[in-house]
Amino acid sequence: xxxxxxxxxxxxxxxxxxxxxxxxxxxxxxxxxxxxxxxxxxxxxxxxxxxxxxxxxxxxxxxxxxxxxxxxxxxxxxxxxxxxxxxxxxxxxxxxxxxxxxxxxxxxxxxxxxxxxxxxxxxxxxxxxxxxxxxxxxxxxxxxxxxxxxxxxxxxxxxxxxxxxxxxxxxxxxxxxxxxxxxxxxxxxxxxxxxxxxxxxxxxxxxxxxxxxxxxxxxxxxxxxxxxxxxxxxxxxxxxxxxxxxxxxxxxxxxxxxxxxxxxxxxxxxxxxxxxxxxxxxxxxxxxxxxxxxxxxxxxxxxxxxxxxxxxxxxxxxxxxxxxxxxxxxxxxxxxxxxxxxxxxxxxxxxxxxxxx
Amino acid sequence: xxxxxxxxxxxxxxxxxxxxxxxxxxxxxxxxxxxxxxxxxxxxxxxxxxxxxxxxxxxxxxxxxxxxxxxxxxxxxxxxxxxxxxxxxxxxxxxxxxxxxxxxxxxxxxxxxxxxxxxxxxxxxxxxxxxxxxxxxxxxxxxxxxxxxxxxxxxxxxxxxxxxxxxxxxxxxxxxxxxxxxxxxxxxxxxxxxxxxxxxxxxxxxxxxxxxxxxxxxxxxxxxxxxxxxxxxxxxxxxxxxxxxxxxxxxxxxxxxxxxxxxxxxxxxxxxxxxxxxxxxxxxxxxxxxxxxxxxxxxxxxxxxxxxxxxxxxxxxxxxxxxxxxxxxxxxxxxxxxxxxxxxxxxxxxxxxxxxxxxxxxxxxxxxxxxxxxxxxxxxxxxxxxxxxxxxxxxxxxxxxxxxxx
Numbered sequence: 006x007x008x009x010x011x012x013x014x015x016x017x018x019x020x021x022x023x024x025x026x027x028x029x030x031x032x033x034x035x036x037x038x039x040x041x042x043x044x045x046x047x048x049x050x051x052x053x054x055x056x057x058x059x060x061x062x063x064x065x066x067x068x069x070x071x072x073x074x075x076x077x078x079x080x081x082x083x084x085x086x087x088x089x090x091x092x093x094x095x096x097x098x099x100x101x102x103x104x105x106x107x108x109x110x111x112x113x114x115x116x117x118x119x120x121x122x123x124x125x126x127x128x129x130x131x132x133x134x135x136x137x138x139x140x141x142x143x144x145x146x147x148x149x150x151x152x153x154x155x156x157x158x159x160x161x162x163x164x165x166x167x168x169x170x171x172x173x174x175x176x177x178x179x180x181x182x183x184x185x186x187x188x189x190x191x192x193x194x195x196x197x198x199x200x201x202x203x204x205x206x207x208x209x210x211x212x213x214x215x216x217x218x219x220x221x222x223x224x225x226x227x228x229x230x231x232x233x234x235x236x237x238x239x240x241x242x243x244x245x246x247x248x249x250x251x252x253x254x255x256x257x258x259x260x261x262x263x264x265x266x267x268x269x270x271x272x273x274x275x276x277x278x279x280x281x282x283x284x285x286x287x288x289x290x291x292x293x294x295x296x297x298x299x300x301x302x303x304x305x306x307x308x309x310x311x312x313x314x315x316x317x318x319x320x321x322x323x324x325x326x327x328x329x330x331x332x333x334x335x336x337x338x339x340x341x342x343x344x345x346x347x348x349x350x351x352x353x354x355x356x357x358x359x360x361x362x
Numbered sequence: 363x364x365x366x367x368x369x370x371x372x373x374x375x376x377x378x379x380x381x382x383x384x385x386x387x388x389x390x391x392x393x394x395x396x397x398x399x400x401x402x403x404x405x406x407x408x409x410x411x412x413x414x415x416x417x418x419x420x421x422x423x424x425x426x427x428x429x430x431x432x433x434x435x436x437x438x439x440x441x442x443x444x445x446x447x448x449x450x451x452x453x454x455x456x457x458x459x460x461x462x463x464x465x466x467x468x469x470x471x472x473x474x475x476x477x478x479x480x481x482x483x484x485x486x487x488x489x490x491x492x493x494x495x496x497x498x499x500x501x502x503x504x505x506x507x508x509x510x511x512x513x514x515x516x517x518x519x520x521x522x523x524x525x526x527x528x529x530x531x532x533x534x535x536x537x538x539x540x541x542x543x544x545x546x547x548x549x550x551x552x553x554x555x556x557x558x559x560x561x562x563x564x565x566x567x568x569x570x571x572x573x574x575x576x577x578x579x580x581x582x583x584x585x586x587x588x589x590x591x592x593x594x595x596x597x598x599x600x601x602x603x604x605x606x607x608x609x610x611x612x613x614x615x616x617x618x619x620x621x622x623x624x625x626x627x628x629x630x631x632x633x634x635x636x637x638x639x640x641x642x643x644x645x646x647x648x649x650x651x652x653x654x655x656x657x658x659x660x661x662x663x664x665x666x667x668x669x670x671x672x673x674x675x676x677x678x679x680x681x682x683x684x685x686x687x688x689x690x691x692x693x694x695x696x697x698x699x700x701x702x703x704x705x706x707x708x709x710x711x712x713x714x715x716x717x718x719x720x721x722x723x724x725x726x727x728x729x730x731x732x733x734x735x736x737x738x739x740x741x742x743x744x745x746x747x748x749x750x751x752x753x754x755x756x757x758x759x760x761x762x763x764x765x766x767x768x
Contacts, residue, residue: 020609023602023603023605024609024610027607027615028610028618031618035623036623036624166751166755170747172701172702172740172743172744174702175743178724178740179737181725182724182725182736183731186730188731189731296609296610296611296612299614300611304705307706319708322621325621330617330622334618338609338610341611
């Protein structure tokens with residue numbers, strides 16, 4: 006097992022390098038080259054910052070050098086392992102160092118700090134939707150397979166294909182419009198993950214002299230219900246269909262027939278024997294679900310004004326903060342790569358038939 | 363169609379005993395099987411409607427009347443304001459109908475003739491048709507109010523998408539206006555009629571869907587074909603490339619491209635195509651891997667045919683059906699990508715007629731909600747994406763031998 010994980014980690018390196026190449030070349034082959042976007046944002050900057058931008062661009066990328074050299078220079082700075090440099094810019098050994106994702110001139114702080122603030126809300130949203138998506142998919146998939154051809158199977162089959170096709174932005178806009186807008190129901194807040202006063206709330210709901218306080222937990226649920234629904238609505242359709250066909254296949258397998266033949270009840274055949282085998286394909290397709298969820302949160306965050314990676318990305322594009330756009334694409338790519346790695350390891354753990362030696 | 367296909371017409375024999383004597387190729391039988399579902403037919407009908415709106419947009423929604431009699435003279439302002447693209451689209455549709463009715467020609471010849479006609483029309487129209495640069499959309503409304511118009515045949519929706527209703531400007535009743543008798547789907551922020559914008563937006567949806575999927579399928583066939591045929595290190599390298607593009611969430615990749623490159627429709631098409639080819643490549647690779655060991659491929663290689671011929675004349679036609687599935691989902695994804703980009707305000711130029719841009723305006727800054735700006739464009743995006751997904755799904759089911767016993 007350990008050797009598999011190590012091998013898988015080593016295989017990840019070329020992919021990681023590939024991600025950096027793509028991110029860099031998108032920026033480098035844009036009209037005007039790597040500094041163009043940053044220079045065009047100078048109108049929004051203070052005078053002293055503009056001079057700094059020029060000096061910064063030359064120091065970071067070496068714009069007079071060929072593109073390949075620029076790439077390696079940039080790669081060395083963003084990677085946590087590389088050539089260290091002292092104050093004068095001379096090489097000072099090779100080893101671990103803090104990754105330098107650049108400087109956001111418009112926000113006047115290092116990109117890495119901006120991203121460190123934006124990453125938790127996005128991860129939180131995704132980690133919250135994954136169990137919901139998988140839970141619904143597994144339950145409905147089993148049910149549809151067990152009662153194959155009945156009403157539930159047929160309705161969920163077409164209903165989920167419909168839900169899958171609903172654009173996230175449409176469901177988001179309709180939810181905000183109907184359930185949050187002051188013109189209509191106004192049941193939910195229009196944006197954010199917490200109330201502005203949530204830091205002062207107790208954790209659990211409580212009654213006090215001045216009435217009911219909803220507390221931090223309830224407040225968060227109240228704020229997050231719509232975004233999480235919106236994010237997960239499209240994903241379970243595909244998984245549920247997969248679960249259904251996988252359960253059907255396993256119910257007809259030899260081991261299920263053997264179990265029935267030795268007198269195991271139908272329910273136990275399904276729950277003890279078939280279920281654990283049927284979940285395996287769901288873990289394999291995590292590779293396509295996870296990047297999709299991360300991408301979907303861009304739209305959800307911008308509709309529900311949650312200050313996560315997606316909203317940051319859009320703000321960065323509007324303000325032409327190129328360093329931020331570049332680093333953010335890189336960070337999201339890395340996050341998604343690591344989640345794929347996790348899915349692969351889970352797959353190896355879940356399926357003892359697979360041998361990686 | 364595919365001459366080398368082994369299991370030709372097998373799928374259609376099982377479920378259509380009436381057509382036993384008619385033998386079909388594999389691809390044709392798959393298409394026939396998919397078409398036998400009513401869901402697929404409904405989806406095709408919706409896509410047909412969208413295509414119709416895209417082609418005949420200037421005759422459906424136009425501020426200039428189709429026919430008008432002013433001071434005793436008949437004229438057609440709608441015709442004089444047609445652009446080269448409008449004319450080309452209409453001619454392309456009619457010429458394709460005529461070409462399809464010539465039975466003697468092979469499909470390839472038909473496609474070739476159609477392309478030649480299309481390019482010739484586009485070139486000629488580009489030089490010949492010079493619509494007036496200044497468009498006074500309110501001209502005929504004002505003429506009518508002055509009473510100089512004796513007779514008029516307006517377009518079914520008498521507003522152009524970039525008609526900002528300057529003559530109806532009203533301080534007390536700011537835009538957007540809710541749906542009413544004169545604006546069935548209401549208007550948007552700048553006073554453009556929503557229904558008319560939606561009709562013109564069909565053009566962007568259709569063209570983005572097909573062209574960017576075309577680009578994606580083209581890249582996918584080249585990369586996937588080489589991977590599947592050569593195996594070995596080419597496969598390893600190609601799979602890494604597919605993995606890299608698959609790892610970065612598509613929307614972040616799209617946004618990064620949009621941040622770096624200028625925004626016009628061709629760029630958006632290219633960007634969506636460049637980011638969406640990975641699933642096509644996977645499909646083509648799997649098919650080529652399956653086929654490369656078969657006898658007809660060995661025969662082709664043994665006959666000394668060049669690589670080009672082996673790959674694209676012998677292998678590719680047998681891999682077309684799975685590509686069709688992948689392309690169908692690809693069109694849905696491309697339309698969705700475009701509307702997401704327009705929704706975020708980062709895709710097409712701000713004056714382009716797009717469903718996503720209308721959706722973007724539905725939630726106002728002050729928390730107001732314009733239902734008509736969310737409902738109709740959203741429904742259009744949903745129905746189009748849903749239709750392509752249904753078609754893709756039924757094509758996939760038709761391909762699946764387990765669902766389709768032979």
